[in-house]
Amino acid sequence: MARRERGSTRPSGDDRQDAILATAESLLAHRSLGDISIEDLARGAGISRPSFYSYFSSKDEVVIELLARVIDEVEGALAGLPGEVSSDPADRWRKSISAFVDVFTKHEAVAETAIAARLHNPEIQALWARSMQSWVDYTTKVITSERKRGAALDGIPAHDLAVALNLMNERVLSASFSRERPAIDRTVVVDVMLGIWMRSIYGSSAEK
Amino acid sequence: MARRERGSTRPSGDDRQDAILATAESLLAHRSLGDISIEDLARGAGISRPSFYSYFSSKDEVVIELLARVIDEVEGALAGLPGEVSSDPADRWRKSISAFVDVFTKHEAVAETAIAARLHNPEIQALWARSMQSWVDYTTKVITSERKRGAALDGIPAHDLAVALNLMNERVLSASFSRERPAIDRTVVVDVMLGIWMRSIYGSSAEK
DNA sequence: TCGTGACCCGACATAGTGTTGGATTAACCG
């Protein structure tokens, strides 16, 4: 909000802003936010450090803008998911978990940066929370409808279950991508997560 | 490593080091590591800022020492857990999850700080990883033995399952304690986690 | 009492952030 107060006679304004964002995303692929100075971002965009502040008031504001764009994509990905249960529940859940994984993969650097930066920045925290909330709401809705038709187990409140499973995905993916240890190999990570989702939601009967 | 090079004629040396650690832990209860300066730690321990460097080479070194002490406690907690299956599996898993939760709760500030600081410090990352690895190894061992006696489901590799469940606990607890949203209420968080563990390991038959 | 050495801190060097005010330049218009 209020990230530029210049007028708009000159044509170069928005281009410069985009250049900063592009520089940030490309630098974040190789270094952490803390290792990138505002000077680096300014130089990358072809402007001086003070001029940076005409476009963003801090490094975090840049991350916020990058994250905001990813979140728009998240909302889109969710809208593309089936609202009703298809013939094969496992297939449906795999699709939605894969959608989550796809967003995470495609914007790996931004996601990792946001996860780290939210710890000291309430605004980033709020944005990330909004994104997670979208997934949780969707998950809760589907679990509830599966329970209504008698396919899914009761016992754990649907919302709590949805929160735990989505937080698990966030953490497990983060560990897999950043090659921490312990972690799950990238090649099987979706299968493992899906397995836990199926058993937690439906019980053992749902195993493949 | 090599965190003090003074000799040891004067008696005050180790006391000062402990004073720094105590100051750090108490300040971390209210502020994040980034909001605490070395000056704050030195003042709290009754020494000047330069003298701080006689005991620790950076703020992170202080965190490492605090975390190392917590980890010693973790190893102790694990040793106190039953190695064999008791009459009621759910009860046994509740005990081990509670042990994890207890450590996390008791050293909440250190745990949260370490989780945040590991993102930019490989040594903290390694220490935390070692702690998680302990839990994962224990979990893997128990799952395997439960499978051998035919009580637990096959399907997901035991190690992968153990990693995912332990990472879930880490993330879910962290969210509950720091009052993020979405999160699970503290009063039910153990029940929710236990429910997912039981269903993932045993299937629906294990529900209470 | 004096020497020794561990310990302490004043003062410095460095690096990054955020701000300011005057110079610069493009667009517009009379």
Place this chain on the structure above:
DNA sequence: CGGTTAATCCAACACTATGTCGGGTCACGA
């Protein structure tokens, strides 16, 4: 086509925090 305007730029400054160095200080043992 030169003059006015206003957006844009950056050199230089102020501030904060980190990490370092070297000389001063104090307790102890001889």
